[in-house]
Amino acid sequence: xxxxxxxxxxxxxxxxxxxxxxxxxxxxxxxxxxxxxxxxxxxxxxxxxxxxxxxxxxxxxxxxxxxxxxxxxxxxxxxxxxxxxxxxxxxxxxxxxxxxxxxxxxxxxxxxxxxxxxxxxxxxxxxxxxxxxxxxxxxxxxxxxxxxxxxxxxxxxxxx
Amino acid sequence: xxxxxxxxxxxxxxxxxxxxxxxxxxxxxxxxxxxxxxxxxxxxxxxxxxxxxxxxxxxxxxxxxxxxxxxxxxxxxxxxxxxxxxxxxxxxxxxxxxxxxxxxxxxxxxxxxxxxxxxxxxxxxxxxxxxxxxxxxxxxxxxxxxxxxxxxxxxxxxxxxxxxxxxxxxxxxxxxxxxxxxxxxxxxxxxxxxxxxxxxxxxxxxxxxxxxxxxxxxxxxxxxxxxxxxxxxxxxxxxxxxxxxxxxxxxxxxxxxxxxxxxxxxxxxxxxxxxxxxxxxxxxxxxxxxxxxxxxxxxxxxxxxxxxxxxxxxxxxxx
Numbered sequence: 001x002x003x004x005x006x007x008x009x010x011x012x013x014x015x016x017x018x019x020x021x022x023x024x025x026x027x028x029x030x031x032x033x034x035x036x037x038x039x040x041x042x043x044x045x046x047x048x049x050x051x052x053x054x055x056x057x058x059x060x061x062x063x064x065x066x067x068x069x070x071x072x073x074x075x076x077x078x079x080x081x082x083x084x085x086x087x088x089x090x091x092x093x094x095x096x097x098x099x100x101x102x103x104x105x106x107x108x109x110x111x112x113x114x115x116x117x118x119x120x121x122x123x124x125x126x127x128x129x130x131x132x133x134x135x136x137x138x139x140x141x142x143x144x145x146x147x148x149x150x151x152x153x154x155x156x157x158x159x160x
Numbered sequence: 161x162x163x164x165x166x167x168x169x170x171x172x173x174x175x176x177x178x179x180x181x182x183x184x185x186x187x188x189x190x191x192x193x194x195x196x197x198x199x200x201x202x203x204x205x206x207x208x209x210x211x212x213x214x215x216x217x218x219x220x221x222x223x224x225x226x227x228x229x230x231x232x233x234x235x236x237x238x239x240x241x242x243x244x245x246x247x248x249x250x251x252x253x254x255x256x257x258x259x260x261x262x263x264x265x266x267x268x269x270x271x272x273x274x275x276x277x278x279x280x281x282x283x284x285x286x287x288x289x290x291x292x293x294x295x296x297x298x299x300x301x302x303x304x305x306x307x308x309x310x311x312x313x314x315x316x317x318x319x320x321x322x323x324x325x326x327x328x329x330x331x332x333x334x335x336x337x338x339x340x341x342x343x344x345x346x347x348x349x350x351x352x353x354x355x356x357x358x359x360x361x362x363x364x365x366x367x368x369x370x371x372x373x374x375x376x377x378x379x380x381x382x383x384x385x386x387x388x389x390x391x392x393x394x395x396x397x398x399x400x401x402x403x404x405x406x407x408x409x410x411x412x413x414x415x416x417x418x419x420x421x422x423x424x425x426x427x428x429x430x431x432x433x434x435x436x437x438x439x440x441x442x443x444x445x446x447x448x449x450x451x452x453x454x455x456x457x458x459x460x461x462x463x464x465x466x467x468x469x470x471x472x473x474x475x476x477x478x479x
Binding site: 021045047049052062066069070 | 260
């Protein structure tokens with residue numbers, strides 16, 4: 001990072017047709033009440049220039065997918081520490097598929113045992129970030145893996 | 161017809177038919193001013209003009225989102241189909257934003273007739289109002305008949321957003337002291353309804369008197385601005401607020417004010433669209449001969465003045 005941009009730089013970096021901001025939804029599925037990690041990631045991604053929607057604690061898969069649909073997010077980050085990921089993640093992934101939202105990049109974070117990671121990756125969640133992951137790594141991962149555009153051509157929901 | 165235009169048409173039809181995912185994507189297109197945006201608005205505009213647009217503004221922490229949530233529930237009982245545009249500020253330093261209003265409105269997630277969209281203020285050339293008005297139009301066309309635009313009432317940009325509503329609600333809370341005077345000064349003039357939220361706190365009467373006296377100072381209008389008390393977290397006073405909002409719309413329509421405001425708003429928007437397009441064209445050829453950069457060099461060298469430099473740039477993009 002070279003130097004801090006001024007506000008007018010930001011305005012110029014974002015002319016009306018230069019496109020878009022990466023939109024991210026950070027959600028806490030399930031019943032654990034620990035959202036410090038989710039909030040740190042929310043702030044960190046904001047500081048990386050993304051628009052981050054934080055929906056708070058105790059989210060059902062239905063709530064998460066509905067919010068992602070209405071907000072037309074490019075990325076969903078799921079933070080979970082309760083151990084219920086094996087139940088909740090597949091339901092979220094399936095609901096996304098049902099809604100034609102397979103092109104949304106999903107990553108997970110929190111406390112997830114290493115032996116569960118291959119299965120999670122197998123169901124289409126693109127990364128599992130445990131404790132110690134830097135915000136820079138998370139932001140870079142998103143930039144490198146996010147769908148190229150929210151235009152119509154890029155949408156998998158088209159022509160359903 | 162191009163492939164893009166075909167697919168815009170298809171998405172527009174899906175949106176008009178009430179499909180939520182299509183509505184979400186159409187909003188993305190206009191919000192980001194993607195190349196398809198103009199075609200989207202061409203398809204949707206004939207279907208707009210039916211919704212009642214409520215603007216909710218007030219200082220941070222005044223309870224706008226909670227109030228919005230309660231209004232959603234109240235108007236759902238009245239069988240309205242609801243769209244919400246919740247606006248939060250973009251960080252001027254990083255260009256990012258945390259959009260957290262939605263967190264107060266989660267209980268409506270199973271209702272297919274409630275659609276909530278979070279938006280960041282960004283640094284758009286066309287201004288925030290141009291962007292949010294387009295988003296409102298998309299919701300309007302897609303069948304939402306009550307649209308709530310929630311914004312922080314700070315800065316001219318956001319006052320413009322509130323101004324674009326049919327009915328503007330300014331939310332105040334007791335005990336916030338003089339910090340909010342600045343907001344009042346600008347927004348009080350455009351408020352159609354005043355709400356004292358958190359009215360179970362101390363200082364309600366003081367605030368009431370204060371607001372009353374400020375209203376008395378304002379030029380007399382045909383619509384006398386009511387002051388309503390709510391405790392949004394408890395759902396108190398919401399039905400009355402909704403009644404007054406509906407009453408205000410009736411007043412607008414009966415008095416002819418509705419058409420007047422509509423025309424004034426369209427005028428603002430059209431002019432702002434023209435400004436935006438000019439800026440865009442100027443920026444597009446920023447580095448060409450006689451472009452923005454060259455003018456800046458000449459301005460620095462004092463070999464041209466701002467008037468003439470502007471004329472040079474305008475003549476270039478006028479084709």
